[in-house]
Amino acid sequence: MPGSKQVGAGARTRARELMVQALYQKQIAGHSTAELVAQYREDPAYDRVDQVFFDEAFPAISNTQDELEKKIDTIIDRPLEQLDPIELSILLIGVYELESRIDVPYKVVINEGVNLARRFGAAESHKYVNACLDAAAQLLREIEVLAGPRTRG
Template identity: 40%
Template sequence: MNTPTAPRKPVAPNGTRKSSTKSARSRAREFALQGLYQHFVGGGDVASIDAFTRELQGFNKADAVHYDALLHGCVDLKDDLDALIVPLLDRELGQISPIEHGCMWIGAYEFLRCPDVPWRVVLNECIELAKDFGGTDGHKYVNAVLNGLAPKLRTAEVQADRAAGKPAPAAP
């Protein structure tokens, strides 16, 4: 099966590659996105995708519980997640890249089912996933959609941030 390309390491101002120390949850999101990509492109069943993904190098550094929640939760709630996403799109859902679609699913799922993860963290993590694995400027699209969902799905949290004068996060 095809999988997304390996993430690019960030570049420091001097042009050297920065080493990144990602959290176990960030790694879980990466592996969940790879699994969702396989689901979108290959259409395989989630159990086979899960088994394959768990064998990938570096999976042992991921938060396996969060990975399970994301991969299985997104696939189980796919119709609900798409129903939340579609009204915010400026094109047909079928025209969205599998990477952007997966990032949107992960973000919408975490907004709905992971209240322990602040909405700004969800948004930033999904933007980073889109930057690392997606096409040019795909992260801006993910940002716009998830920024549109956040006030609906995390109303109190977003309102509290606005009342505190925190600006809305934006993709660079």
């Protein structure tokens, strides 16, 4: 049901998948954030996503895209304009999560980005996304990266 809270890793992964699609649409077709949020809330797939995460993250990414792109520009090896729109969408999500979603471990952010690139990107884009998000984690989550893996008690 729209507006209901979906929890769990699978629901959050599906929210990221919708965000890749929405950010891609925004880049290619120029739709506004509000139009895309309304469109995706009507999508049957929306019932299976972490709606709270999508409703918080997508507008935040969309509204701070220029700032996120400046951060991405410092970690990539080519001009931002040369990035594939899918890769850029995935990096926007990853950098946003590394910067603003401290509740998500950096390794999860990287893994999710790699999986999104495997699903939506070109044949080798997952390797590029992995390297870029690893570099972003070094900058944005330095203490967490240096501390090493989290252990569960």
